[in-house]
Amino acid sequence: MDIEQLQQFLKVAELGNFTRAAEVLSISQPALSRSIARLEEELGQPLFERQSRKVVLTDAGNLLQSRAHRIVSLVEDTKAEICDDGESGRVRLGAIPTIAPFFLPEMLSPFAEAFPKAHLTVQEDTTDNLLRRCQQGEIDVAILALPITAKHLEIEPLFEEELLLVLPTEHPLCEKKQIKLADVEPYPFVLLDEAHCLSDNIVTFCRHRSFNPISVERTSQLATVQELVSMNHGVSMIPAMAKNLDTSPRRVYRSLAGTKPTRKIAMTWNPYRFQCKLLERFKEHIRAFSQAYGL
Template identity: 35%
Template sequence: MSHQPTLRQLRYLCAIGEHLHFGKAAQACHVSQSTLSTALQELESNLGVSLVERTHKSIIITRIGEEIIARGERILSDVEDLMAAADASRTPFSGEMRIGVIPTIAPYVLPDLLGELRDRYPDFKLFIREDLSEHLTRALETGELDLLLLALPYRAERVETEHLFYDEFLLACDPSHPLTERPSICTQDLAGSELLLLEDGHCLRDHALEACRLSLKDVSVPYHATSLNTIVQMVASRIGITLIPKMAVDKQILSGTNICVRRLNDTNVHRSIGLMWRHKSPRASEFRLFGDMVRKLNEPDAAGPASEQEGDLVRSGSGHPAAV
């Protein structure tokens, strides 16, 4: 007679299904590889079926393994929602919340947000995971995370989303670049340029191109970087130009450089920043309150952004108006 699987065994199996690598799965579950392997063997023995086929170079999920992983993900998600229902019965921000944030938002939004939460809700425990959208949405679907702060839209199943605010894309280049001589710049002026982008997997790359109505065939991409900070240094070294989120500029990512930042003379050159949570989560009202806080902290100043005050001229990394 088969014994019932434990939640721990299901969680380890789902991690193996996600990473297709025992070492990476064990690391994601914060256990040793031997602990994970033993739990898998126990699960296979209890169920009387083979879930994973091991080879020297890779692992293969069996057909029944894929079915059990799919069911296991739903079970884990339901268990997390059960816990969330209990949390939702308490006063908002009195328990804990596990949130995922993408790297092109986290450094520019979290510092002010964490300070506000600490001052207003000292007993609230917020656990943060910074990762790519693909990994975060998977963690949300399996119940590892409660809420995501990311750029929308992003494809995911059985989720709800809420737009919070728009983050404008600005053109960043060296002051000697020919584009800086133009009285105004539109997105089509970027065609044929050497445009520095983040590597594949960062949604900022796709959202920036989409906002500018460009595709990879319209531009030359000399390098793919792993972070915005790397791209900034490459632009400062005259390797190319880039599209940079205004929230990063506002938080002084260009500090210490002479990079020129220009506003693009087009409409809707921005990305949507928003929240994502599991469909019908009992904590939806608390998530919306969280979103209200993020929105309020990121509202434009009453005087308007510098780019509006100075036409399409923004500011250089030195803090002075960019010379164009």
Template identity: 35%
Template sequence: MIPARRVKQPSLSQLRAFAAVAEYLHFRDAAASIGMSQPALSGAVSALEEALGVQLLERTTRKVLLSPAGERLAVRARTVLDAVAELMEEAEAAQAPFTGVLRLGVIPTVAPYLLPTVLSLVHERYPELDLQVHEEQTSSLLEGLAAGRLDLLLLAVPLGVPGVSELPLFDEDFVLVAPEGHPLAGRGDIPREALKELDLLLLDEGHCLRDQALDICREAGRTEGTPVTTTAAGLSTLVQLVAGGLGVTLLPRTAVKVETARNTALSTGRFTAPAPSRRVALAMRTGTARHTEFEELAHALRGAMKRLPVRVVGAGPGSGSGAGE
């Protein structure tokens, strides 16, 4: 039995030379098109034929023709060269920050209120960035980050998840939203202890805002036996339930203007300092190759969010507008 001949690996230089000859069917023109001398081009094509064990060209004194095998392999050679060119373009793009795709995951209690600021910043400062937004609950976002489905998260912290690094953006106070005429409506000195006995409406299980609100209530002395009505999947529904007189709720300050502006049946109240609050941050995989890029984005977002009713992390006292309700 005659053993099969082992084909040598062709080089990219040999493939370029052959593809040029296949296109021009003329050695001099082909050599000029790729910046190679004619003898070097001829030698590269001969070396490719030897490596593959196939005659690619039919050479005559007047012209060059492709052999049947050469016609078939010329298509393959061009496909390989195109793929290599795309690989190099992608590598160059990867070296440039804020280009290509960025898959951003955002929790529902942040997305409607912060995305206008995020999108405006990205469009103005990073026009080459292809931002793709995914709104999901925290557990789903963390799974997506770990699996590589998502690149960066915008959510409430701390997370306490191994392998995930946080880039804090700002802190924001919670505001009590109550029906108009409620004893606490409009007050600016509500003690946390007032949460002990209120008919509190919260989001469904799975929302981190629900867990944060329950933690605040426990800190205020609310017992586990005090009932909490949970009937809303989103903040908009929650606010409508409050307007209907079913109870009160807690909203982060960034959500207050959006959710209460058109409803005259609602009123807000502020807690005495230090008010209950939450921290919002970007979260990324620890050791991600894009950590410098994400750190720069976090810095830019902190600057853009100074216009919001929040306390930007690292910006010193008085940061944020304090307005918005």
């Protein structure tokens, strides 16, 4: 067996599907199937139980998965440590969808200019998936919103930002000089679906003030939330970083009077993986850039 085979095996085990794994790995499904078959032949044990729409790990597969994670991580860390000049190498960054398109472009650009030999890759995913990928060494650092519950990860708060009320331009609340949370209570909300932590932030803030927002529509994209608000489907709360990039005249953003809804942004990484000099410099860049954000 070789490292590439183990990486392919891990991706199939993660996704439970040969077709999706082949797409992610950028190889053909027959090639991936042959690779796994050779691995099973060498070990003399089936690694997957083939079901109608998915594959699941056998006992032998579960054992190999735990060992393969350690083997692949050890090889990658060894390569990184030997080649660690602080200028070149790969940094794999993860971010949740309500941060990635608004915070990352402006943050990544100066780092790329300062370190032209560095190769930065970005993975946008939900909080649970990013935490798992950090733990398994698939990404080096992730930027997401608190609270975070994860074992064996270092978590460092970066800044706090306000969540702004967003309304269609003709909404009656636009005429008020100050908008309180009680003023919003009669109106339906458009929220992200339950996989996104932003909705939890909004609902938790409201419930702590004896107000349970009624969600009439849920979507997977923040841009869709904004468009549905423009179409008068409801109101919502949007991170300030998203509002700063919104030039549409069809929406109005207002800061709530009194205690304001906020979210805390943090970065997380696996301290048990080798921390190369380039990664340490990248984390310092994130810290410095983050000082320009927040309340």
